[in-house]
Amino acid sequence: MPAGAETDDVYAALVAELARIALPTTIMAITLAAVGLFIAQVLGHAFLFAAVAVGLLASACKLALIVLQMRRLARGPLARKEARRWEWGQILTTIGVASSVGALVGTVFAQPRMDLQMLATGLLFGYCSGVVTHLSVRPFIAAGALLLAALPAIVSAAWGGGMSHGILATMFSLFLVGALQSVLSAHRTAIRQIRLRLDMAALARSDALTGLANRLGLRGAFDGLSATGNDSVAIHCFDLDGFKPVNDRFGHAAGDALLQELGARLRLLLAAPALAARIGGDEFVVLQPGVRHVEEAETLARRIVHALGAPYQLGTQTVTVGLSLGFACAPSASADLDDLLREADAASYAVKRRGGGVAAGGLGGAREQERRAGTMRV
Structure with missing residues (x-):
């Protein structure tokens, strides 16, 4: 430039x-x-x-x-x-x-x-x-x-x-x-x-390896969302199943290359104002604003799993990793990022224990109509 x-x-x-x-x-x-x-x-x-x-x-x-x-x-x-x-x-x-x-x-x-x-x-x-x-x-x-x-x-x-x-x-x-x-x-x-x-x-605000947002970038993007309207915001949390064996077998350079390719796939998959963030070693979060129905969050979750679960070509080696993904939704006007992260993270760990599938359910009580969480594993 x-x-x-x-x-x-x-x-x-x-x-x-x-x-x-x-x-x-x-x-x-x-x-x-x-x-x-x-x-x-x-x-x-x-x-x-x-x-x-x-x-x-x-x-x-x-x-x-x-x-x-x-x-x-x-x-x-x-x-x-x-x-x-x-x-x-x-x-x-x-x-x-x-x-x-x-x-x-x-x-x-x-x-x-x-x-x-x-x-x-x-x-x-x-x-x-x-x-x-x-x-x-x-x-x-x-x-x-x-x-x-x-x-x-x-x-x-x-x-x-x-x-x-x-x-x-x-x-x-x-x-x-x-x-x-x-x-x-x-x-x-x-x-x-x-x-x-x-x-x-x-x-x-960025992760140096993948070019995605980091925790600070995720927080800034969430805080910048409009709090008006009747739509909701969804948070998707997932980590990689089988990522450690890739590092152990092929080395950390191969693991870094895998994460970079995963970040590139996420950028191609998401359109603004949706945003992907890497918040840990193999831990990722996707922010999905403008959700009108929880089914829209589930649809994006399926697309993420499909796109990131495809094989990765690392030099002469082809590797595949799995995802454990959980998501949570809340009305934009009352959503709290920390609450959504906890719920989505808990959902992702729950689906790890169950061995797979997709589910969405209320949290019960007065918040049952306001917030839904889902899980997915591949």
Whole structure:
């Protein structure tokens, strides 16, 4: 993948970074109000008062947007479509602030007042440095803000006449080019850092050998399920019968190869949001959300047994292992992962003792209609 490529999760993480600029946004709003209103009062231009008002309104909207986005991020990461909507909010508010700064400094550099030009220069450089530092995660937003803020000053200074104004316009132009280059560099660095962070998080939730989820990944997937609706969630637990003899006869490398092939079969068998996890040496769990009838869980259990019970080709050797599988279901709105794991695990051990078959039965009492467990062995 190219170094600057943005996958959906990287893009969402970059947009999330736009919500972490409350302090610089507040500082810029205060500075714009102080400098802008002073310049507008000195020059007596109604246009400048309007420009400052637009900038302050856009700043207030940006701060409100940041607060709302931070609240949303507290509930979990953004999907790409949702991230795009938040990004548009940042685009529009940034346009408002940058246009205000550009109108203000552009007007000032058309005036002969050097003291006002010094204030405008400070305002412009402060804003542009903030853009480079905090908006570079979305380079087209940062580049647009830099151009809107700086180009009016460059044009106004160039047309202002005199050698000093020409030098100033040239300096502003060179600084603008440097700022745009810094934006691109900062964006590439941000992508590398975010991708590394996401990769580390994914590794923490994954089993290194099979590529399936681990206990942490299983917990995260379960906790992320929607608790609404009338459907149920099923947990399937199974381990491998005859796995130890494979290790003893062919070596641990063959056992690892078998587990890797088993993981690959599970990934082909399951479709999101179903998820498979390896929670021990030869112990596996399958999370099956969206179950409308317990028969759907039993059907998936049969498919798992059929797919994983087929022979495995390990080099020149063909081996077969058996499965002892138990499953448990509960309504999504009240399901508890630990309870489901205990019930499914108990069902898998029960079927080991019985020697095979498939069964589903209630747990009795008030929970009889809410929860069913099944067992399967091959």
